Amino acid sequence: MDILSNLWLGFTIVFTPTNILFLLIGAFVGMIVGIIPGFGPTAGIAILLSLTYTLDPTTAIIMLAGIYYGSMYGGTITSIVINTPGESATVASTFDGYPLAKRGRVGPALVMQAVASFIGGTIGVILISGFAPYFANLARSFGPPEYFMIMVMGLLTLIIIMGENKIYGCISALLGLALAVVGVDVISGAQRYTFGQPELINGIYFLPVAIGLFGIGELFHSVSEGAHKAAQGTIIKFDMRKDFWPSVTEWVESKFAFIRGSLLGFFVGVLPGAGATVASLMSYSLEKKVSKEPEKFGKGYMPGLVGPESANNAASAGAMIPLLTLGIPGSGSTAVLLGAFLMWGLQPGPLLMTDNPEFSWGLISSMYLGNVILIAVNIFAIPLFIKIMKIPYYYMVPVILILCTIGTFSLHGSIIETWIMLIFGVIGFLMKKYGFSPAALVLALVLGLMAENTLRQSLIISDGNLSVFFTRPISLTVLLIMAVMIIFPLIKKAKNTFMKNDSDVQM
Template sequence: MEILGLLGDGMLIALQPLNLLLIIAGVTVGLFIGAMPGLGSVNGVAILLPITFLVPPSGAIIFLAAIYYGAMYGGAISSVTLGIPGASTAVATTFDGRPLAMKGRASLALVTAAIASFIGGSVANIIFTGFAPVLASVALSFGPPEIFALMLLAFATFVGLGGEDIPKTVLSICLGLVLGAIGFDQISGAPRLVLFDINAFLQGIGFLVLAIGVYGIGEMLWTIEQTRGEVENNTPKMTARGMVSDAREAMREGWKGTAIGSFLGFFVGILPAAGATPASLMSYGVAKMTSRKPEEFGRGSVDGVAAPEAANNSASTGSMLPMLTLGIPGSPTTAILLGGMVIWGLVPGPRLFVDESEFVWGLIGSFYISNMAALIINLAFIPVFIWMLRMPFTILAPMIFVLSIVGGYAATRDMFDIWLILIFGFGALVLRRLDYPLAPAVLAIVLGPIAEPTLRQSLLLSSGDPMIFFNRPVAGPITIIAIILILLPALKLLRRKKQPAPAGQ
């Protein structure tokens, strides 16, 4: 009951006129920042951080947290309407959100994203409120072996993302791992895979650059090739009755993906160095693996939109937990928030809940208010986003191209990345012609830079003994489950080959 009382006090603080205004402004700004390719929550929070010095510290962190929330919602907008991920956290949403839009169901995809995001954020807020100290200690117990085991479990779900052709899926994963390894070795610092001795490769290949190239330029080229530019406008006008119908369908068809994303996203989000991007990708993989209709994923599955959208919102709240309780940022965005707190004279850590109780519970209360505000604002703007899709493709294609280039340049301000975006776009077109799955490669380049150093650190801790992944209480079960999931598709394939061919063939 004490927690409920503190939460009630926190909500009253969040509902003060200034703080409520900051929440609405932050969510609205975050929504459009998240929808702009190349920006995302990290850049949005960093750019607007100086503005917060004009308000009290509690209002400042509430404003930045609201931007974070809004950006998580907004990332789905360009993923669905244009096929360009607004941020890395929304890449998995593109897998099914864009196919739904191409079928004239963009409103269903956007409504599903909004509802799943709200439920994911709500579940995470409740868990955060009730179990913050306990979960902080759990997150702290995750060392390199546990994190690598979790990444291995994520890779195990990748096999299911490539359809029935397992060899092509494995090759796609290997391609992503190679691209993720370009640059400086994270442990030794030695350069590796620097192609043609071009120094620009030393900084590595940014994930957003790859995502924009593959799902922005690549999707545009594929659509032009398949339709010769004559894309029919089959997007209906948005009505209130239509939104209610879409909401019912989203709840009916996407409840399983929403549940998976809400819980898995939060627990991945609380792990240091993980964050919302791995959480959304892993949730998508698990949702497909447990679905009764896995063949629909990648072709317009409602669950395929719900799972990553619930996960990235849940993970964004989860990443706040280690920041507040341990002083360890759980994502790049929370690292900026942590820096802001230090500037404002607040010391994150176990004592924060005692010494700055009013600030902490005001922030937690704002999570609930921001989540509700983001849902309302997002639903209100859906007709505007649908209107974008009703433009002729002859106008939409150049717009996608320009947004891809501008978004890629805005993220790093490096012309070399623009050339990489174009190369990845044409490469994605070639791979799609050869029927290679793109999703495993994109996912591998995200988790590869996390999995590799944790693998090497674990082997250093055990003097090269791989049993460290099996004899630890948390890493062991996760590793065993991952190995089983990796072997299952191979066993099914072998069993299918051993079955006698039907008579007459």
């Protein structure tokens, strides 16, 4: 009954004219952000966060969360229509989405992805409503050692999923940790790496860094790839009046893919660092393994689109659980959302849902309504979004650059922060070009100061004895999980190398 009463409280907050208006804005902007190839929700949230500074925190986070999960809907439109993922979480949607479009099934594919996104997002929010209070209760038993280990695991997970670029991920995270220590030491009161600049005494604010890395950096990278002068890609045309709705056969073939993708996506999304991209790729692999007709995948098979679409939206919902209950972001997008919480003086963690129920349950309830809005917009505004995709990129470049600059300067009226944004725009471009991880840098910057404080608190509690991390059950469990995360890939790599050498010897 507590969950139902909390949801009722949340809906009473959401169903106000102001919150509904900003939810609509967030959902619509999220779809636009998703449609712009390579841009993604992190850049959209980072750029628009500065514009929400004067809003009520609940209203602002409702809008920003709408951008976050709304981009999952929009990103698939380009995946299906022009074989270009709007962002990384919709890569798997190109595998069968574009072949469906080439077969003249673009209408059914777009409708089906909207329904899959709605089902995945809604199941994800239902599971949040059920699981979040229990996660919060568990987290209340956490002390500084447990929080420190959880933060380290979040960073480790983000580094591990980088595949062959793990070293670059480590370097990115270390750079973020180095930036996090700029400012005043909370224990000694000494200034660290401020270089005599009064504006750096409070540290390097995460938002200029995030806008630079994800906004300006993505802009520079797209321009360097020739997006500003490239001709408009071939758009597959379709007629809204015919061949728009999926067939009965396609619904029947996909019925279990909706559920499998949603459940898999949610539980993958709960893992810090895993995220929607991993969930969608895992879902595609799962659908292919359980299918009685795996040969159809990659040739325009509807379950191959439905599974990943359900998974990436459920994962974006699942990622809200560690953010709300532990204060641990699992991706660049949720790292920026965490920074937004802190900007408004709200500390995500086990007490957030107890001390600020209006905020936390207002956010959760808004996701129910947001998914309803998004499925309606996604289906009936498809022609509009197709036209938006035809806008030449060179028109977007100056608009995005101006938004980034004005948004950063308007935060604190600081020219230093504006220069920081531009510098990290260049750094973000170089990181993307050479395979480093801007997400790991931002995550480390947001978590760095909290990780330092919890580490020092833990050592004060134990009089400098590191055994405090091994003698507490939860801390030890997290440590063992991290050990498995590190050792398992090494064993797998050694096994593959051994099998390869063995096959070479036999030949």
